[in-house]
Amino acid sequence: MIKILQATSTHLEALTALFDAYRVFYKAKSDIDSAAAFLSKRLTNGDSAIFIAFIDGQAVGFTQIYPMFSSVSMQKLYVLNDLYVDSSHRGKGIGQALLNKGKEYTVANLGKSLILETDNDNPAQHLYERLGWQKDLKHLHYSWTPSSK
Numbered sequence: 196m197i198k199i200l201q202a203t204s205t206h207l208e209a210l211t212a213l214f215d216a217y218r219v220f221y222k223a224k225s226d227i228d229s230a231a232a233f234l235s236k237r238l239t240n241g242d243s244a245i246f247i248a249f250i251d252g253q254a255v256g257f258t259q260i261y262p263m264f265s266s267v268s269m270q271k272l273y274v275l276n277d278l279y280v281d282s283s284h285r286g287k288g289i290g291q292a293l294l295n296k297g298k299e300y301t302v303a304n305l306g307k308s309l310i311l312e313t314d315n316d317n318p319a320q321h322l323y324e325r326l327g328w329q330k331d332l333k334h335l336h337y338s339w340t341p342s343s344k
Contacts, residue, residue: 246293256280275294278293294328
């Protein structure tokens with residue numbers, strides 16, 4: 196049975212391992228110490244809501260949700276920035292359970308919407324669409340990164 200809890204500092208070690216694996220999945224270099232420091236700050240500052248999934252007491256996945264605001268609607272919205280399930284536990288409904296927890300959190304906190312961004316070739320797109328997420332074909336997204344000197 197999948198159990199999902201909102202992460203606290205007591206979950207930091209298990210969460211850090213999953214977070215580091217998530218970053219490596221996206222081609223970042225493994226860095227356990229920095230990952231732990233980053234997550235510790237999020238938890239301490241309340242910058243995000245992190246939910247961690249367990250099966251038989253083992254941490255097997257997580258999602259991290261950040262708040263933001265829409266000036267046009269003058270409402271809060273949330274960004275589901277991270278979603279990860281350990282490769283040995285995929286296909287067991289954990290991703291679905293974490294996505295649904297994000298929806299519940301958004302509703303409970305009176306959010307206008309919950310949004311996510313993913314790679315064009317991410318195989319989880321079928322899961323998002325099956326769970327009622329709508330692909331945005333109307334808006335373009337741009338980013339800017341300062342050049343390093």
